[in-house]
Amino acid sequence: MIVAIDGPSASGKSTTAIALSRELDFLYIDTGAMYRAYTLMAIRLKIPLENEMAVSALKGQVKIELVNRPEGMLVMLNGEDVSKEIRKDYISKSVSIVSSYKQVREKMVELQRKMGDNQAVICEGRDIGTVVFPNADLKIFMTADIKERARRRQRDLLKLNINKELDEIERDLAKRDHLDSSREISPLKRAENAVLIDTTFMTFKEQVNFIKELILAKNEGKF
DSSP states (O other), rough: EEEEEEETSSHHHHHHHHHHHHHHOOEEEEHHHHHHHHHHHHHTOOOOOHHHHHHGGGTTTTEEEEEETTTTEEEEEEEEEEEEGGGGGHTTTTTTHHHOOOHHHHHHHHHHHHTTTTTTTEESSSIIIIIIIIOOOEEEEOEEEHHHHHHHHHHHHHTTTTTOOOOHHHHHHEEEHHOOOOOOOOSSOOOOOOEEOOOOTHHHHHHHHHHHHHHHHHHHOOO
């Protein structure tokens, strides 16, 4: 069974998908982390991110692995654990540029589909139900009010000892939303048959339980 979860930044996709994967024993695929790792490599190699050809040329050198552990998912870039580094602000501000490039997305989609071969998967990102797994058994589009999303992102950053004003975070999210939804290749949008879930006023537990019930019902052929 393949569950595709899409939505904008800080809508609750990652935390919800992680919890569901643990409860249901599904493989969790964080596609955003993969693009962040690719972006990190380009920055480390001092490649101008606006140079699409140079950034895309890295695809043959990049080896990205997602390792599911009880304590959380590890993101490995060419054998190095970069799980914390890719969550830093300088990556967040740059990843939309890299993820807009056609050859980069094609490479990441290829890796993501290989990960999802012949196993139960929960995959989250921005084009999962539309591009990566268009035939997913269950498609979900999660969203939330931008002010609530900004508060969530601020909490996440504080866990990394990063202090950032709420207004600045909200502006960054709005910019990211625009870039993601207006890009030519694989824009962020709700798949035609995706279940829309607004998490603005939902607790984390409510989000997880609601989607869990959808998965179980789908698995039993109830809808």
